[in-house]
Amino acid sequence: MxxxxxxxxxxxxxxxxxxxxxxxxxxxxxxxxxxxxxxxxxxxxxxxxxxxxxxxxxxxxxxxxxxxxxxxxxGMRLFETRLRAFAGAQAGRVRVSAFPSAATRYLPERFRTFAARHPEVELSMTVRSGAHDACAELLDGEVDIALLTAWDDASAPGIAVTPLHEDELLVALSAAHPLAHGDRVRLRDLADEPWIDGTHPDCLGPVAQLTSALGRAPRISHFCDDWNGRQGLVAAGVGIMLYPSIAGHSSARPDIRLLRPSPPLPSRAVLAATLPPAGRAATVSAFLATLTAPA
CATH class of the missing domain: 1.10.10.10 (Winged helix-like DNA-binding domain superfamily/Winged helix DNA-binding domain)
Structure with a gap:
């Protein structure tokens, strides 16, 4: 054998x-x-x-x-991870990995809600950026829950995916921009603007859809993988960016404006990837319930 x-x-x-x-x-x-x-x-x-x-x-x-x-x-990695999930050492903690915009407001607020109900459980968050195999982290037992978007591939065997949130994509402009008034902006009017791209999934996303709405491919003038850095570039008036609503309006700098694009860009689904119910600790299932509860 x-x-x-x-x-x-x-x-x-x-x-x-x-x-x-x-x-x-x-x-x-x-x-x-x-x-x-x-x-x-x-x-x-x-x-x-x-x-x-x-x-x-x-x-x-x-x-x-x-x-x-x-x-x-x-399969062996999953076997070991599922058994370790029941060990007493891991029963009192929940480790979550998230992408930057989800870690800005969405996840900290869920941490606060969960901690108020389960003060004995240790919570930890890892913020990841760029292409990252979050499912491999789950299978290896490095995290208990990974927040993903529908732009990620979460089809690995032994992974359960739970829909959490439909994330509307907004446009962020400098407060001094001529079009930064009202609550909507026509994308065709931004066709010649310089765009700021970032690392997956806080990026321009499916560029074909944005290209169709602009009438031309976006002119990317800056690439910045830092969430605050991108907002700084917008505030300085040197570019515009897409702003996922999951980050929350209150997390935006006061010198930028968030507007709904016209036509609207397709929303992206935010997902939670975990081990299947039979393979995860009760504390992880309890935190997943907090994520799926209405805000």
């Missing part, structure tokens, strides 16, 4: 394309890795890798084996 460690060695060789690189990653010797792959090949009766002058390349059988090994290893 194959051992899980053998599959881990197989996966690392396939990922890195080299016995030596896999050995370094796994703190093994190169001959030990080579022997492990040779044992797998003898056990299965097929060659898994072609040995090249530099590195190795998976055969057709090797590619099939790598795909299956990855599924088994994910």
């Amino acid at each position: 194959l051992e899980v460690w053998s599959l881990k060695v197989l996966a690392e060789v396939g990922r890195l394309g080299s016995f030596s690189a896999a050995a370094e990653e796994l703190s093994m010797t190169q001959p030990a890795v080579s022997r492990q792959i040779a044992l797998l090949e003898r056990h299965t009766g097929v060659r898994l890798f072609d040995r090249l002058p530099r590195g190795v390349r998976p055969t057709d059988a090797g590619r099939a084996a790598l795909e299956q090994a990855e599924e088994v290893l994910k």
